Amino acid sequence: MSQREGQVAKLARSIGARLILAVNNSGFSLILAWRAARWTFVPSQLWRRRGMILRQMYVAGVESLPVTLIVALFIGFLLSLSAGVELARFGQQAVVGQLVAISVCREFGPFMTGLILAANVGSSMAAELGTMKVSEEIDALEVMSIDPARYLVFPRLLAMLFMTPLLTVFSDAVAIIGGGVIAGTQLNVSWAKYYQNVLEGLKLYHIYTGLLKAVVFGVTIAIVSCSEGLRTKGGAVGVGKATRSSVILCYLLILIFGYFLTALFYGKGSSSL
Amino acid sequence: MSGEHPMFAEPPEPTEPSGPAQPAQPAKPPGSREPAAGDPEDELDALLFAPPRPEGAARPSGSGSVATSGLGATSSGSGSRPAKTSSSGSRAAHKASGSQEAKTATGSRDYSKPSLAASRRFARSKILVRVKNLHKAFGEKKILRGVSFVVHEGETLCIVGGSGTGKSVTLKHVMRLLSPDQGEIWLDGEEITHARGDRLQAARMKLGVNFQFGALLNWLTVYENAALPLRENTNMTEAEIERRVMSKLELLKIPHARDLFPPEISGGMRKRAGLARAVIMEETVKVILYDEPTSGLDPISTALVDEMINEMRERLGLAQIVITHDMASVRRTADSVVVLHEGRIVQYGTPEEIEASSVPYVQQFVSGLTAPPEEAKP
Incomplete structure (x- = not known):
């Protein structure tokens, strides 16, 4: 075998190994999701784990609320200003409310909430479970016959399932208000006119498709972060690696799932158009 | 306490083997598989109970490289327990049998198999853990290369060896946190090598594990940590749980730590809290596994932990496997010792035999030398 063939074979082996690892990790995450999600339908488990579920809801919801609202406010400012200035060139700045509301509720609200939760909550989940993994x-x-999926992942999954859409509702509202502030101060659009335009433009399906996205993002963050944490190897370095890879994976999956959900709801041939 | 569970019942007086040279064959327990004629397990039984081979003697045919012994050996009653608790007397008896064997043992002896003294002592007790010809590799690196041992009811087996010799990997196989590449793991008469799901969970209920650093959950108090298996696996009321947990914390002399969180207590207390959690399921636990229970402790705390290990055996009559590299602890706690080196058993015997070993690596390990003694010959 020539040197070139040897290098090609090495490259192919490396790609193959990475593919196998990716499939293996995906399988692990899916099985973990199933093992955790099935307890959602068991009332006794919900009652027994209420303390941990509420604690995780507090971490995911209340502790993430300030940063989410600040980001939402500035997203609203940014959208309103950048779109309003362009619309003003055509004398159409009055429709800025509609533009801000639809884009925030459909895309930006769940998207930025997902990113904030991935960085804020997902990373801490991966680090916490990773530390638990390396400290045995x-x-x-497992040796006590306590399923980590039931004891640790299920409360986190449930907390993210409820808190991500809830945070999205708050961030949507704050972003729309922020857009209104800019419309009033920079674009000479009165608050009443802006508000009326928001109500005229925003349809119910914009809201529920956005909230559905938030649910998908929340579940993705919980499962990816927990599975990265539970797969941690190699002490403190491993914990750092798991945390980093959980954030990167969550960001990638939020983008990918976000696109496909938008295509599903608003793409060519979709019924909601 | 002692009336609550058969585990605490006083065992019948152990029956001595009929003769020192030919230990009696133990009876099979109810429900265990009867070996057919020519069964490999019979051959392995023979390996365990056979006296050491004289110099130049051929290996028993069919034994291959399998170093497991005592397969299928069981007790005449589940409650029977050798009189290990009478420490000084049995130690003296041990020493005597060990030295007798040392006279008969020759250069041809396979030290990876249990010595006669180690085999005899618990021959009439039920085998609770049986590890047979265990092989494990991580990638290209072979960690275990045919490890075999048995642990009987009431026996404390210490697995010693330098760092990276496969001690913890062996223990993780017994817990079935790892699956072997080759070999078998038996727990309380049931093979669990490939057990999964409910069967594995049921098997694990028979194990109590004391992890190296306690492995306590940081957001739970010592009390809540100890109560966790009861809350998760039983329908006991809170009052029953409290009674049980407090009895264990008192047994381990840490009742005052009940409301403290793991970061607020010392390393020794953390290990004791971990042990309280390990034995809390007293209805089901039959074997306790200790992963380096004395590492990082001062001599007094080490002695306390050793005392705790002996107390667990004496009061609860459990089988115990202790991973350690502290020879002082081995002397205080072990009934039998397995010395691992490069994934293989280099000697399997009583603590006295290990101390007086002629195996260079064992001599080096026991004496804490940087190189094996040159004059020593196995």
Whole structure:
């Protein structure tokens, strides 16, 4: 075998190994999702884990609220200003409310909430479970016949399932208000006119498709972060690696799933148009 | 306490083997598989109970490289327990049998198999853990290369060896956190090598594990950590749970730490809290596994932990496997010792036999030398 063929073979092996690893990791995450999600339908488990579920809801919701609202406010400012200036050239600045409301509710609201939660909550989930893994606490749970998916992942999954859409509602509202502030101060559009335009333009399906996206993003963040944490190897370095890869994976998946959901709801041939 | 569970019942007096040279064959327990004629397990039984081979003797045919012994050996009653608790007397008896064997043992002896003294002591007790010809590799690196041992009811087996010799990997196989590439793992008469799901969960209920650093959950108090298996796996009321947990915390002399969180207590207390959690399921736990229970402790705390290990055996009559590289602890706690080196057992015997070993690596390990003694010959 020539040197070139040897290099090609090495490259092919490397690609193959990465593909196998990716499939393996995806399988692990899907199985984990199933093992955790099935407890959602067991009332006794919901009651037994209420403390941990509420704690995770507090971490995901209340502790993430300030940063989410600040980001939402500035997204509203930014959208209103950049779109309003262009619309003003055609004397159409009055429709800025509609533009801000639709783009925030459909895309930006769930998208930025997802990114904030991935960085804020997902990373901490991966680090927490990763630390538990390297300090043998996960092994201890398994040996005690306590399923980590039920004990650790299920409360986190449920918390993210509820708190991501809730945070999205708040961030949508704050972004629309922020857009209104800019419309009033920079574009000479009165608040009443802006508000009326928002109500005229915004349809119910803009809101529920956005909230559905938020649910998907929340579940994705919980599962990806927990599975990265549970797969941690190699001490402190491993925990750092798991945390970083969980954030990167969450960002990528939020973008990819976001696109496909938009295509599903608003793409060619979709019924909601 | 002792009336609550058969585990606490006083065992019948152990029956001595009929003769020192020919230990009696133990009876099979109810429900265990009867070996057919020519069964490999019979051959392995023979390997365990056979006296050491004289110099130049051929290996038993069919034994291959399998170093497992005592397969299928069981007790005449599940409650029977050798009189390990009478420490000084049995230690003296041990020493005597060990030295007798040392006279008969020759250069041809396979040290990876249990010595006669180690085999005899618990021959009439039920085998609770049986590891047979375990092989494990991580990628290209072979970690275990045919590890075999048995642990009987009431026996404390110490697995010793330098860092990276496969001690913890062996323990993780017994917990079935790892699956072997080759070999078998048996727990309380049931093969769990490839057990999954409910079967694996049921098997794990028989294990209590004391992890190296306690592995306590940081957001739970010591009390809540110890109560966790009961809350998750039983329908006990809170009052029953409290009674059980407090009895274990008192047994381990840490009742005052009940409301403290793991970061607020010392390393020794953390290990004791971990042990309280390990034995809390007293109805089901039959084997306790300790992963380096004395690492990082001062001599007094080490002695306390050793005392705790002996107390677990004496009061609860459990089988115990202790991973350690502290020879002082081995002397205080072990009934039998397995010395691992490069994934293989280099000697399997009583603590006295290990101390008086002629195997260079064992001598080096016991004496804490930087190189094996040159004059030593196995």
